[in-house]
Amino acid sequence: MLEKVRESDVSRAIIEGFTKDLLDHTSTDVVIVGSGPAGLTAAYYLSKEGIRTLIIERNIYAGGGFWQGGFLFPKTVVQSPGNEIIEELGVEMEEVKPGLYMADSFRIVSKLLSKTAEAGAKLLNSTYVDDVIYKDGRISGVVVNWFPITQMPKFITCMDPIALEAKVVIDATGHDAAISTRAREILGLESIDPGERRHGAMNVSEAEEAVVEHTGEIIPGLVICGMAVATIYRTPRMGPIFGGMLLSGRKAAETASAIVRKKVPVE
Numbered sequence: 001m002l003e004k005v006r007e008s009d010v011s012r013a014i015i016e017g018f019t020k021d022l023l024d025h026t027s028t029d030v031v032i033v034g035s036g037p038a039g040l041t042a043a044y045y046l047s048k049e050g051i052r053t054l055i056i057e058r059n060i061y062a063g064g065g066f067w068q069g070g071f072l073f074p075k076t077v078v079q080s081p082g083n084e085i086i087e088e089l090g091v092e093m094e095e096v097k098p099g100l101y102m103a104d105s106f107r108i109v110s111k112l113l114s115k116t117a118e119a120g121a122k123l124l125n126s127t128y129v130d131d132v133i134y135k136d137g138r139i140s141g142v143v144v145n146w147f148p149i150t151q152m153p154k155f156i157t158c159m160d161p162i163a164l165e166a167k168v169v170i171d172a173t174g175h176d177a178a179i180s181t182r183a184r185e186i187l188g189l190e191s192i193d194p195g196e197r198r199h200g201a202m203n204v205s206e207a208e209e210a211v212v213e214h215t216g217e218i219i220p221g222l223v224i225c226g227m228a229v230a231t232i233y234r235t236p237r238m239g240p241i242f243g244g245m246l247l248s249g250r251k252a253a254e255t256a257s258a259i260v261r262k263k264v265p266v267e
């Protein structure tokens with residue numbers, strides 16, 4: 001026999017649980033925009049360190065492009081040392097060539113999601129970042145709204161967003177590089193139209209190295225990682241391989257953690 005429940009108690013549990021999470025993060029340590037491989041890896045390492053981390057994702061589900069490996073096939077391929085991050089999660093990988101590893105995407109993403117949640121990170125899904133807070137020469141938070149309103153007719157979507165403050169914002173929005181593009185616009189820097197995707201021709205190894213190398217704080221308070229780096233720095237195409245995304249996410253976490261703990265001077 002199932003427990004008999006009151007409808008209003010179910011509603012109350014949802015509303016109270018969600019409200020508590022949101023209130024806990026109206027001013028937080030790190031906001032990560034985008035929950036693909038780079039953003040999730042950053043969230044995993046930051047929350048494991050006890051840093052208060054909120055992931056904001058416009059989709060209803062987290063994982064971004066991590067659910068499929070390429071050509072819609074759900075196999076994830078990584079080169080070393082990216083496999084170490086996946087094996088640390090408890091997913092064994094098959095070595096298909098020396099230094100090249102493969103596993104089922106859904107095993108990897110589900111493990112990364114559960115470990116990140118267990119470590120304490122919170123996910124604000126169906127929510128998009130529309131703008132940043134820029135104060136005293138730093139990016140100091142994000143402006144958010146429900147993603148579904150972007151799909152509604154204009155005359156009923158004049159809904160004001162809300163703002164969430166953070167010591168560090170991480171742009172993990174993939175190809176869009178949405179946060180970095182907006183921040184650069186605010187600072188009057190040369191704009192990069194993500195629509196153009198001016199990556200060079202495919203060169204997996206060069207592109208992956210470049211993404212990891214350029215991962216870092218590009219504007220005070222704003223750290224960029226993953227595919228967003230490729231857009232901003234116009235690296236070659238990297239194709240369906242994820243080692244660089246994982247290492248970039250981990251490097252973003254280290255950078256953000258150092259800023260939160262004020263180990264490095266902010267440029």
Ligand code: 48F
Nearest residue numbers: 034035036037038057058064065128129173174226227241
């Ligand atoms: O695209 P995505 O998976 O970015 P990534 O973590 O990884 C790239 C790889 O998946 C793949 C690849 C591997 O070599 O080539 O492309 O850099 O995840 C980006 C996430 O950000 C969300 C978007 O829905 C996706 O889940 N996103 C983008 N813009 C916004 C956003 C926004 N303004 N607000 C909230 N979420």
